[in-house]
Amino acid sequence: MFIGHFAVGFAAKRLAPRASLGVLMAAPLFADLLWPIFLIAGIETVRIDPGNTVVTPLDLHDFPWSHSLVTSLAWSAVFAAAFWAATRYARGAFVLAVGVFSHFALDFVTHRQDMPLYPGSPTSVGLGLWNFRSATMAVEIALFVIGVAIYARTTRALNRRGAFALWALVVLLSIFYVTNMFGPPPPSVDFIKYLGITGWLFPVWAWWIDRNRVTRG
Numbered sequence: 001m002f003i004g005h006f007a008v009g010f011a012a013k014r015l016a017p018r019a020s021l022g023v024l025m026a027a028p029l030f031a032d033l034l035w036p037i038f039l040i041a042g043i044e045t046v047r048i049d050p051g052n053t054v055v056t057p058l059d060l061h062d063f064p065w066s067h068s069l070v071t072s073l074a075w076s077a078v079f080a081a082a083f084w085a086a087t088r089y090a091r092g093a094f095v096l097a098v099g100v101f102s103h104f105a106l107d108f109v110t111h112r113q114d115m116p117l118y119p120g121s122p123t124s125v126g127l128g129l130w131n132f133r134s135a136t137m138a139v140e141i142a143l144f145v146i147g148v149a150i151y152a153r154t155t156r157a158l159n160r161r162g163a164f165a166l167w168a169l170v171v172l173l174s175i176f177y178v179t180n181m182f183g184p185p186p187p188s189v190d191f192i193k194y195l196g197i198t199g200w201l202f203p204v205w206a207w208w209i210d211r212n213r214v215t216r217g
């Protein structure tokens with residue numbers, strides 16, 4: 001899944017308004033933020049394989065550290081504990097724990113059976129929504145619209161930047177999503193690695209949005 005993960009970050013603001021959107025966004029994206037690092041380090045691998053599912057041209061056969069069930073639970077605990085240690089905001093830590101784990105849950109729905117239970121696990125799971133392009137888009141776009149709407153109603157812009165930064169991100173993600181759904185497969189694995197690393201800019205952008213907005217009421 002792609003923009004569905006962002007939806008979780010946006011919606012989380014309602015549940016943990018004192019946490020920055022930056023960290024709320026980093027949580028559901030966390031597995032995909034780790035993934036390019038692990039690819040570059042050679043800990044995980046990926047193969048370009050057009051037709052692997054209808055939606056993705058990637059053979060995601062080897063990403064057990066970023067994307068397995070057990071490591072997802074571990075990242076969730078580590079992420080929440082680090083936030084709690086830094087802020088003592090227990091509610092925020094709980095929401096972040098759920099946010100990090102939501103990545104596995106959403107990917108479980110979308111991926112074919114390529115999500116391992118743990119590193120080295122012979123069993124991989126996935127419901128395969130990615131075999132259906134329209135259904136994938138319907139689910140993901142609905143999640144995204146709801147998530148953005150929740151964030152936009154939970155906060156209001158303090159200044160012009162607060163409105164611009166939010167809507168610019170929404171437009172950019174929409175363009176990326178359409179490109180991702182209908183564009184050509186990536187030209188190389190290196191391209192995937194280094195494009196993936198730029199994903200770290202999204203939580204920074206989200207933090208910038210949140211700095212220029214305030215919780216309503």
Ligand SMILES: [Zn+2]
Nearest residue numbers: 001031032107
């Ligand atoms: Zn993922």
